[in-house]
Amino acid sequence: MVGADAPKIGALFPGQGAQYVGMGKDWYEAFPAARGVYDKADALLGFPLSRACFEGPEGELNSTRVSQPALLVTSAAILAVLDEKNIPLRGAALTAGLSLGEYTALYFAGALSFQDAVLLVAKRGQYMQEACEAAPSGMVSVLGLSAADGEAVCRQASSEGTVVVSNVNSKDQIVLAGTPKGLAKAVELAKARGARRAIPLKVAGAYHSPLMSPADEKLFEALSGVTVNVPRIPVISNVTADYVRAPVEIKELLVRQVLATVRWAPSMEKAVQAGVTRFYEIGAGSVLAGLMRKINDDVEVVTIDKAVDLERLEHAAA
Numbered sequence: 330m331v332g333a334d335a336p337k338i339g340a341l342f343p344g345q346g347a348q349y350v351g352m353g354k355d356w357y358e359a360f361p362a363a364r365g366v367y368d369k370a371d372a373l374l375g376f377p378l379s380r381a382c383f384e385g386p387e388g389e390l391n392s393t394r395v396s397q398p399a400l401l402v403t404s405a406a407i408l409a410v411l412d413e414k415n416i417p418l419r420g421a422a423l424t425a426g427l428s429l430g431e432y433t434a435l436y437f438a439g440a441l442s443f444q445d446a447v448l449l450v451a452k453r454g455q456y457m458q459e460a461c462e463a464a465p466s467g468m469v470s471v472l473g474l475s476a477a478d479g480e481a482v483c484r485q486a487s488s489e490g491t492v493v494v495s496n497v498n499s500k501d502q503i504v505l506a507g508t509p510k511g512l513a514k515a516v517e518l519a520k521a522r523g524a525r526r527a528i529p530l531k532v533a534g535a536y537h538s539p540l541m542s543p544a545d546e547k548l549f550e551a552l553s554g555v556t557v558n559v560p561r562i563p564v565i566s567n568v569t570a571d572y573v574r575a576p577v578e579i580k581e582l583l584v585r586q587v588l589a590t591v592r593w594a595p596s597m598e599k600a601v602q603a604g605v606t607r608f609y610e611i612g613a614g615s616v617l618a619g620l621m622r623k624i625n626d627d628v629e630v631v632t633i634d635k636a637v638d639l640e641r642l643e644h645a646a647a
Contacts (some may be wrong), residue, residue, distance in 0.1 A: 337422045339605040341630070342404050342434050344427035344591075346530070347614035348396045350385035353403040355636040357383065362413045363406035366443075370402040373447050378402060393461065393533050397429045397454035398447055404433045404612035405443060407633055411611075416642055418609060423572075423600055425565040427617060428496075428537070428591050429453065431583070438560035440579060445555045452551045456544035457587070461534025463543060468495060468506045468532050469516055473525035476594075479503040482522065486514035495537035496591045499623035506535035537591055545587045552580045563603075570595035597624045609633055609642070 356363035357379065367379040381390050382399050389395055411418050426434035429450055436446040471479065479494040483505065486492050490511030496504035505515050516527045534540065557576035566573040566582045570592040573579050597620075600608070607629045610617045618630040633642055 336607040336629075337604045338418070338420070339600050339608045340418055340421040340424040340434070340437055341608050341610045341617045342424070342426035342430035342437070343400060343610065343612045343614055343616055344430040345393070345396050345400065345536075346532070347612065347616045348382075348390055348400055348403075349613060350383075350387050350390055352382050352399070352613040352634075353379075353406055354383040356403075356406050356410060359636050360410045360413070362409040366406040366409050367402060369443070370398065370405075370447050373444060374398060374451055391531070392454075393458040394451070394454045397457075398451045400429060400613055401433045401436070401446060401450045404430075405436060405446075407611050408437060410639070411633075411642070414639070418611070421562060421609075422605055423563040423565060423603060425567075425596050425600065427593055428567060428586070430612070431564075431567050431586065433612070434564050435557075435560065435579065438562050438564050440558050440560040440564065440576070441555070449548075449551060449555060453544070453548055453587070456547040456551075457536065457541060458533060460541045460544040461532075464508070464534075464540060466491075466506070466508055466535035466538070466540045467512055468504055468530040468535060469512055470498075470502065470504050470528045470530055471516070471519050471524050471526070472528070473501050473523060474503055474519050475501060476503055478522050479505065479519070482515050482518045483507075485518050486511055489514040491535070491539055493538045494590050495535070497594050498620050499594050502620075502623060504530070506538040507540070508535070537587070537589060539588055541587045545584055548587055549584045552583060555580075565596045565599055567591045567593065567596065570599055572599075593620065594624050597621060601625050601628055607631065 424434040435441045476497045490508035492507030492511030492515045495506035563572045568582045568589045610632045615632040621630045
């Protein structure tokens with residue numbers, strides 16, 4: 330749809346956890362533009378990232394070192410096809426990405442080159458994996474608890490170990506991250522406050538928590554040598570749930586993001602307040618569409634994951 334009646338659109342990009350074996354393979358096989366993106370990423374990284382995406386094994390793809398660049402590259406490959414087909418996602422009013430997806434959003438907005446985005450995310454994944462291996466830690470998704478109650482629970486449980494609210498995913502879904510003892514106590518307290526479920530996540534460690542501080546320091550060094558441009562469209566930061574524009578601030582917030590709470594629900598509320606009524610989730614899975622239903626079910630989310638989704642997108646753009 331084009332013209333005065335066209336909806337205001339936003340582009341969203343998934344984060345770690347959305348990956349699955351086989352992602353991107355149909356795009357690679359059907360479109361030279363997607364093939365070129367994967368081939369370039371393989372050459373930049375010096376290992377067959379494409380093979381990990383298409384064939385696994387699952388354990389390799391799920392490793393933080395691999396899954397982070399894999400998700401970015403898969404989204405970039407889909408974007409390359411959309412560009413080739415002249416589908417006007419470049420006319421998006423704003424963009425955002427969940428955790429590592431923020432790097433994809435910055436690439437989409439022209440703030441990062443493809444090469445810098447791929448290499449940065451690969452380093453970020455490596456540094457976070459190393460931090461995970463340095464000390465046992467984990468994450469738990471908690472349903473039926475507000476962010477404010479989550480913060481209170483974490484304060485109470487801190488005597489048992491480090492535990493923080495790492496993600497605010499919707500009005501009643503948060504993620505806790507911390508040491509095993511801290512998490513166990515926090516889950517106990519959360520259930521006492523009425524939480525419906527507490528689901529341990531299959532992750533290597535406590536992302537977006539103080540336990541990632543070794544990764545934070547190394548990422549600062551990696552970013553210091555990277556050129557960041559002013560984005561061509563507004564980008565919403567995970568850390569502030571507000572627009573970020575100045576290159577210096579973008580770098581600062583990317584470093585802070587490793588330790589800080591991912592404020593996804595407030596970020597999406599910011600986007601809706603800007604008048605966005607249709608979002609495109611570009612990349613593996615449909616996690617963000619599911620979260621949006623819990624944040625604001627009055628807006629539409631179109632997931633572009635499989636090559637067959639292209640027909641739906643072409644119809645919407647017609």
